[in-house]
């Protein structure tokens with residue numbers, strides 16, 4: 001059975017739209033952080049909790065993966081959206097037995113993620129038995145036994161899928177992949193498959209490591225920072241402080257985006273008086289309003305211009321790179337007409353931007369989802385890499401590649417082995433360390449997992465965190481896939497839609513959040529995380545847990561492992577649960593760069609993982625042993641007559657599928673989320689009006705399943721200064737429009753930022 005996505009939170013006629021803001025943060029930002037905190041936690045708890053956020057002896061912000069500054073930390077080392085993320089977790093609201101006795105799952109399946117999230121923290125394990133109308137309480141032992149029985153009853157371990165979202169600590173992630181591989185499968189899809197997978201794929205092939213090459217101090221010291229496909233004012237707010245500091249040191253900033261995002265234009269730093277009351281700092285020196293998917297063309301053009309000016313770094317190229325001549329021949333021939341079509345930019349502006357690259361001694365290029373979620377994301381990111389290599393901007397202070405990660409520990413989870421295709425070196429290290437056998441056959445990524453569940457090839461779905469039903473593409477297909485399972489299990493802090501899109505039997509296993517103290521046999525534990533710049537550090541929650549019946553993610557994994565693998569298993573699961581130092585000792589032996597882990601994470605700012613290109617200009621992990629230039633065929637997205645290209649993005653009031661509120665302050669939207677932003681010129685030419693409520697229909701004639709159209713109903717048009725031809729709507733409301741099989745080449749990431757759509761008047 002498939003249902004229409006729930007829509008009841010929004011009455012499009014009540015939606016209020018004002019002019020978009022030209023600046024970010026300042027007093028409204030501070031006021032909102034405190035208001036949300038007080039609503040969810042009360043005054044005292046707000047003060048005591050926020051005091052520990054991002055402090056050395058406190059907990060890591062569960063918001064994004066932007067790093068903390070090294071050395072001195074301010075008293076308030078967090079942003080508005082970090083405070084919201086904390087308020088959401090540290091709320092005093094609770095979901096207990098009475099709640100589930102009162103509501104049927106059919107009722108709850110009609111609620112939005114916003115409503116579900118607002119109900120509060122889950123207090124004990126719940127089970128939905130086959131044919132039942134309500135979830136009911138279940139003891140931990142019984143719940144874990146139920147999972148083990150199902151897993152051990154499968155014809156093959158490959159019939160189970162083990163998803164991870166990016167909040168899981170390094171310790172829990174390491175043990176989780178160890179459990180899954182000991183059980184016998186590499187089916188470890190994660191949110192990264194939908195997120196920065198394209199960055200990983202592009203950078204591994206070209207530099208030998210799928211991670212960024214800069215530190216926070218590099219950002220402060222750069223003389224040119226390019227921020228592309230990213231909305232840091234909302235999604236990485238403290239990045240604005242770093243950009244402000246860089247600017248203060250003389251850096252120029254280029255923002256490349258179809259939308260004039262407020263945070264990129266002007267920033268009022270809430271942590272200084274000038275920022276609170278003044279006009280703030282203008283950030284972008286150059287705003288490049290590119291068309292969706294036009295970045296590859298832009299960077300080919302920039303490469304071509306730099307070469308024509310002789311602006312390449314010949315020494316760097318000769319010493320450290322491979323494939324330059326092929327690349328040079330390729331971009332010298334760049335098809336300028338295609339560049340015009342793909343970017344929508346003037347030659348004058350492209351030349352100006354290329355000139356800024358040529359004039360810079362220390363360039364950093366930052367990007368996020370605007371680059372990673374297109375069909376041609378991998379070649380686009382490789383094109384950025386080409387320009388960075390051309391200028392020798394890797395492995396020196398103030399320069400480098402900076403994919404800005406999303407979830408606070410998504411990068412760490414990967415380092416710890418959450419990946420459906422970990423390299424052989426890691427696998428054999430695991431086998432040696434634990435005297436176990438682990439399978440080598442690659443597992444399912446997110447899209448492959450959905451296909452497998454849809455086709456009956458996977459029967460059990462287990463998730464540590466996340467909201468798979470809402471975050472994945474093609475909502476009705478994903479929901480049908482989940483409903484086809486025999487068992488769905490979610491280790492969660494709060495309710496979300498995935499708890500009500502269930503297999504025959506379903507379990508909710510409630511867990512501790514980052515903010516809460518984690519008491520085990522050997523005393524209070526801390527965990528470790530890795531930020532976007534490869535800094536590994538401690539995080540220790542201090543609040544009393546939301547309920548006495550919560551288990552940490554580590555405990556859940558360890559106890560489940562004993563049920564699934566039996567008492568005789570060579571991995572000392574019981575010891576691991578008692579003392580997380582024991583886990584870290586093993587991480588040190590298995591994970592590259594983590595030697596002496598327990599000692600080094602105890603240093604005040606933790607430690608930085610090795611990164612050969614950054615540290616020593618070594619690229620020996622690539623096939624050629626050098627940094628690879630790549631000659632990529634130029635992709636120009638074809639948009640048929642009277643159609644638009646749609647991107648799905650975040651509002652200022654959400655954390656992925658966790659919706660904090662219904663406003664998008666910087667874009668001027670209030671009290672509603674079912675909106676579609678369209679350029680005024682497109683409205684005129686297509687015959688639609690601002691304020692009109694329309695259906696959005698996506699078109700993908702190549703769909704292998706034959707379903708070439710998908711419909712999302714009732715979106716209010718907001719006339720907005722986006723690039724012409726490029727519309728925008730919010731994730732996850734628009735996910736039903738993203739075809740499951742429309743994925744990025746090589747990385748398999750759903751193409752959530754370039755969907756061909758038409759708008760339809762409603763009857």
Ligand SMILES: Nc1nc2c(c(=O)[nH]1)N[C@H]1C(S)=C(S)[C@@H](COP(=O)(O)OP(=O)(O)OC[C@H]3O[C@@H](n4cnc5c(=O)[nH]c(N)nc54)[C@H](O)[C@@H]3O)O[C@H]1N2
Pocket residue numbers: 063064065081195228229230231232234235236256257258259261290291292293294295368369370371405406407647648649650651652654655656657753
């Ligand atoms: N408050 C808050 N913080 C978050 C999150 C959240 O939901 N809320 N989510 C976290 C996660 S998991 C992630 S991955 C990050 C996401 O961080 P972002 O990538 O900033 O998130 P999006 O809202 O998807 O924004 C994409 C941006 O790219 C632009 N864009 C879209 N397509 C293109 C394109 O083709 N070219 C260019 N140049 N620009 C384009 C859009 O206009 C938009 O500004 O944020 C993390 N932090």
Ligand SMILES: Nc1nc2c(c(=O)[nH]1)N[C@H]1C(S)=C(S)[C@@H](COP(=O)(O)OP(=O)(O)OC[C@H]3O[C@@H](n4cnc5c(=O)[nH]c(N)nc54)[C@H](O)[C@@H]3O)O[C@H]1N2
Pocket residue numbers: 164165166167168191192194195196369373406407464465466467468471472473491492493494495496511512513514553648649650655656657658731732734735738752
């Ligand atoms: N159309 C479209 N789709 C997208 C995107 C897009 O831009 N457009 N972005 C993609 C991206 S970048 C990402 S990262 C994914 C996100 O996909 P997910 O990571 O699957 O989704 P989230 O909304 O971050 O997950 C929120 C849930 O995590 C649980 N949770 C929160 N904290 C904890 C914790 O500490 N422990 C545990 N166990 N659970 C916790 C809560 O129950 C909460 O409801 O979505 C992707 N989907």
Ligand code: SF4
Pocket residue numbers: 054061062063064065066077078079080081082083085235236237238239
């Ligand atoms: S920038 Fe990101 S990690 Fe830092 S406080 Fe804000 S949400 Fe948290």
Ligand SMILES: [Mo]
Pocket residue numbers: 191194195196405406407
């Ligand atoms: Mo993400």
